Amino acid sequence: MKWKKHSPEEIVRKLARVRSATEGGAPMTEAIKAVGISEATYFRWRAQFGSLNIGQLEQLKRLELENARLRKALDELDYAASA
Numbered sequence: 740m741k742w743k744k745h746s747p748e749e750i751v752r753k754l755a756r757v758r759s760a761t762e763g764g765a766p767m768t769e770a771i772k773a774v775g776i777s778e779a780t781y782f783r784w785r786a787q788f789g790s791l792n793i794g795q796l797e798q799l800k801r802l803e804l805e806n807a808r809l810r811k812a813l814d815e816l817d818y819a820a821s822a
Contacts, residue, residue, distance in 0.1 A: 748796060751796055
């Protein structure tokens with residue numbers, strides 16, 4: 740069986756589709772299957788990304804990139820100070 744790696748944006752979109760379908764009255768199991776994932780995957784994704792929307796996810800990515808940049812600068816500064 741071939742595994743597919745979903746991007747965080749895809750995950751948030753699929754969670755939103757399930758949420759809107761269930762708010763519309765569809766049973767959760769049918770909404771999850773319509774999105775094309777298993778129930779276990781849905782609950783794992785919901786625990787990880789549940790309350791995020793696309794805008795918050797983009798902001799999180801920007802913060803993670805900035806954090807990585809700052810860590811690299813700090814490492815370079817520590818290396819220069821120790822040399």
